[in-house]
Amino acid sequence: MTDGRGSSLLRSVHGFHVCERTRHPGPISAHPLHWRETSLLAPGPGQLLLEVVACGVCRSNLHMIEGDWAADGVPAINPIIPGHEVTGRVAALGEGVTGFALGDPVGVQPLWWTCEECEYCTSGREYLCHQRVITGEHVHGGYGQYMVATAAHTYPIPAGLDLIDAAPLFCPGITAFGVVDKLDVGPGDTVAVFGLGGVGHMAVQFALLTGADVVAVGRTKEHLVVARELGATRTVDSTDPAALEQIADSADAVLTFADSDAVTAQALRTLKWGGTLVTAVPLNLPSFPFNQGQVIKASILGNREQMRTVLQLAAEGKVRTVTERFAMSEAATALELLAQGKLRSRAVLHN
Template structure:
């Protein structure tokens, strides 16, 4: 098969990714082999490629195939796999394997498993023609969904859904979404499903247009005005998907006393006033039940991904575009 491989982390401008021939893997016990249709391009991929997480042991192998939001069809079954058949349309999210025994795995919080393996970081991911997956963390994609366009459901989709589920949203509430890229454009849709008024905040004109197309109650152009001032003390809840201290500070300014901020990205806070009774929550992905709920909402047409499609072998220039901030929403690499 062909795959995009990273031998050693380096700045994306140094062209560290290589599209080349490599061995097609064979599924072991409890695994499936997926013929990849599409794989979304996440900023986490860029962090790994450029070596931002080397101190944390990522990438864990060399060479490694990046990519952690993957869709395709089952090409082969490993021993003991009975839940899938060859040809089934499936998807895989960042959570590639968990221990199934710890306090988190046994209480529906497997995304917090301390032994978890992440797709495309600890094991080979989806920037390839074929990929191995753990059957227990593989999901059947509902009929009617385009496999390539469904790929972002498996990272932006579940990340956004998990974050929105941290809030008790209802009609009449005011919610701001800061950062309207791959994850933010999904969070905006999940928040709208609750009946709340949802305000999209971003600097990119493309991101703002996408938010308007998806039904945002209002958008605020952060490149033209300070959203912290425009929306000051008016939001019941805020969701942040921009890893910027300045953005976090603006988001907190918009939050009412007693309001809640949920973040799904690294963040820092200074001078948080305790007397305003505000709450900050951190969210990572979601559990398997929530992943299936995301897929069902997509199958019902209640949410959709906004994607730009590129050939799989163009992973290098697509990541360069991501680094430059020139993507409309979510890029997906696809195999012809």
């Protein structure tokens, strides 16, 4: 610890609470999360300690908590504190950290650390670093009162942004921006967005900023209402086959955010010949015709420059998150509602 004020702040905190996934994963309804008190960790060289203000609740948190990714080695530590769309205030600075002051509003996205040396890290594609460390999956995340972050992957939050509303910018926001940034569309083009949850509702807004017409497609009435409020040119209820058929072969680009074979089929049916599909979820393709000249791209998160752009666009009021707030102690409740499909928008836990 090089900062005297940081040290005294740490001394004044005797312990803090974290919401941890136990060693035994299971359905969220079987209560795999528990609360416990722990002592503060001092940030190491190049690290910051954040006093957490808010943490968004991501479907990938649910997958990890329920043990879906155990075969892939996630979580890497057990028990683990989940959460990877985190905002807070700088509470202590580790050795060598510059550019941040105590109390600064900051945020952290799923990319917690990257090597800074590989071909991806040195070409603005650090999200593909093979050594990437993911917040709340490989190291402890934001479901608690404090969290340690890597300064090189910590972002100042522009003045004027509410720290609770800003939390989803750090996963749905950057994910949606990364997807739309892979398109070459503008006025006169049509972009169809399939899956209107936390990421989809951000993608609708970024796609509108390109000047394209945006068709929002979803099966949840509330999500369609939110998409209309955010300015979608048209909304389509995907449970209505006739409505889906009306948009067949109509979109220059389609974006998919729902991990569902039925949705993938709907999205490809909507895509024009020569068009581009960008996905932020796994796809199962039984067949893919070559003679329609379509392109499929996969997208994960975005780089640091893109993350800063997302924050700037939000600060300028050009995009906004739609959130449902829960106290941090209600993490399990928020996850159960997510599992049951009962959330209208992104759940955000706050201290």
